[in-house]
Amino acid sequence: MRQGLLTKRQLMSSPCQRLFRDIYVHVDVAVTHTVLRRAVELFLPPGAAISGASAAHLHGANVLKLDAPVEVTVPPQLWIAKQPRLTVRYSELRAGDVDSRAGVPTTTPVRTGFDLARWSSLEDAVVSVDALLTSCGLRIEEIANYANDGRSCWRGVGRLARVLSLAAAGAESPMETRPRLVLVRAGLPAPALQFAVWAANGTPVARLDLAYVHTRLGIEYDGECHWEPRAVRKDLLRQNALRAVGWTVLRFTADDVLRHPGRVVAQVRSALRY
16 A cells, blocks of 8 residues: 555455454465464564464474464564554563574574463463473473573563473473373372383384383373274274283373363372372
8 A cells, every 4th residue: 555556445345354454464365373473574673573382383382272362572672563463572582582483583492481481371381391392302401591591580480490390391282291280280290201112022012192101001192083983993902902011091081181180180090009
C-alpha cells in the first residue's frame, strides 16, 4: 500500500487474512507457528531475537503448545508494539546470547534453556530443558554456569536450581518427561531413560522410555499412535518379548499421567515394592 501497488479497499476485499499489523497472508495458507514466526521476522528490530519456546522449536525441541504465540526478546533500549499472537520480553541480550536459525536471530540453546527455566511453571520448565538437552546436546552444567555468570539477580533465577535438579537428557517427547516428573516428585527413585533391553544371546529386545533396571520394571507412555491396530499388535509382541527376558512393563496414557498421577505413582510404587 505504501508503494502504491494496491489500495486499502483492494487489500480488505482480497482473499487475505491479517497476521500482525501491516502483515497479511493468503487465506489458503495454514497459520502455523512457523508462518507466524516468519511474519514476525519482517518487523523484528535489529538487536532483538526469537526466544523462549519459539527459539526452542527452531533448535529442534518440541515444546510448543497449541496456538502458542511467537516469543521474542528485545533489549530494553528497543521497543515492539504489543499485538495478539506475540509475546515480547525486554531483557539484556549479550553478543554470545544470539545466533542464527533459519536465517533469523535466535537465542542460543543455553540462553533459551535459561529463559524457559525461569519463565515457565516448574513442570513446563523441566519439559523444555529436557527437550533442549536431547535436541541440542546441551548439558545441565552449561545452563547453571550461564546463570552464575553475572545473572544471579535476574528475574526468576531463584527457581533455576530446582528445575535443573529435575531435568535429565534422553526424553524424546514432553510426554516422556511428564511421567518421570510424576514419579520423582512423589519420592520414587529416578528411572533410567531410553534403556535398551537385550536378550542373553545379544539380541536387542526393546528400548524402554523409562526403566528401573535393578527390578526390571519398564514404564512406557502410549500416545494415540499406539491405539492403531498395527501398533497394538506390535506392542503386544514387544511386551511378550520383554516378559520372556524377565521384564515387567507398565503402560500409561496421557489421561493417566495428566489426570490421575496418584494412580500412576501407586502402581509403580507397588511394582517396585518401594
